[in-house]
Amino acid sequence: MKRDFLSIRQYQSDEIRELLKVAHSLKKELKAGVGKRTLEGKTLAMVFQKPSNRTRISFEVGMYQLGGTVVFIKPDEIRMGEREPIADIARVMSRYVDAVMIRTFSHKDLEEFANYATVPVINGLSDCYHPCQALADIMTIEERFGSAAGRKIVYVGDGNNVCHSLVNIAGKVDAEIVVCCPEGYEPDKDCMCGNWTLSHDPQQAVKGADVVYTDVWTSMGQEEETERRLKEFQGYSITTELMFRASDKAIFMHCLPAHRGEEVAADVVESAASVIFDQAENRLHAQKAVLQALLAS
Ligand code: CP
Ligand code: NVA
Numbered sequence: 001m002k003r004d005f006l007s008i009r010q011y012q013s014d015e016i017r018e019l020l021k022v023a024h025s026l027k028k029e030l031k032a033g034v035g036k037r038t039l040e041g042k043t044l045a046m047v048f049q050k051p052s053n054r055t056r057i058s059f060e061v062g063m064y065q066l067g068g069t070v071v072f073i074k075p076d077e078i079r080m081g082e083r084e085p086i087a088d089i090a091r092v093m094s095r096y097v098d099a100v101m102i103r104t105f106s107h108k109d110l111e112e113f114a115n116y117a118t119v120p121v122i123n124g125l126s127d128c129y130h131p132c133q134a135l136a137d138i139m140t141i142e143e144r145f146g147s148a149a150g151r152k153i154v155y156v157g158d159g160n161n162v163c164h165s166l167v168n169i170a171g172k173v174d175a176e177i178v179v180c181c182p183e184g185y186e187p188d189k190d191c192m193c194g195n196w197t198l199s200h201d202p203q204q205a206v207k208g209a210d211v212v213y214t215d216v217w218t219s220m221g222q223e224e225e226t227e228r229r230l231k232e233f234q235g236y237s238i239t240t241e242l243m244f245r246a247s248d249k250a251i252f253m254h255c256l257p258a259h260r261g262e263e264v265a266a267d268v269v270e271s272a273a274s275v276i277f278d279q280a281e282n283r284l285h286a287q288k289a290v291l292q293a294l295l296a297s
Contacts, residue, residue, distance in 0.1 A: 027285040037067025058287055
């Protein structure tokens, strides 16, 4: 039976912990120059319906490092559901490649694709989830604190795809998670599992936080709401003053790309507390762990 990686929710706590353990090992092996080519002869198709820097490059480099190869499919190429039904694309691609990574808008489309595909499907970002990001995030927290268990993570901003996956993974690794957003921008309960706390007061929410996390206020596909969101998210920026309310050793996290002067102040991005480039790097190692788990025979 093939297995997919569409959301953190599909995975048990021990499976998430195992992926994280492998990701840390892969990082050490790569740095020591002793990485293994466990996916020799395997091909990953990468379908993008939105732009990307980290997801595209980290998957592509990850496959090469593991001895495999990739086919990159640009947003205007297959035109999922327009030029051809999703079900047909999934069945055709399954005849050519060993796994498919998709970045798309509708999570339902992704699920439909996965239902018809006979090879593993990986979510590279949908409107509901960003599970690869969440794995890299916890990996980064573990590097900084030894373990994520018992740590207080405060997500300040839009209750979006990144937020949902962060909430879901926090529960799997026994971290405490608080979501702090303006009214009307709460996360979707149908996309989440585990325990989480809701706040509408950033000053209060970040008190004693080990991790302060944010993401853009306007996600890809919501561009026409930009002006309204800029107004409604006032007071939710991560500033140096806000970081002072967190714990002394608190770290600042962002999945990137970051909009300086909106969800985060430029000096926070550049501060010693900021681990954003470790997060970005860890996408590579975390995704290699996922690829190996789904593909290595
Ligand atoms: N964080 C993230 O997924 O970045 P990209 O959109 O650049 O892939
Ligand atoms: N929430 C953002 C994440 C980008 C990585 C978006 O969906 O555009």
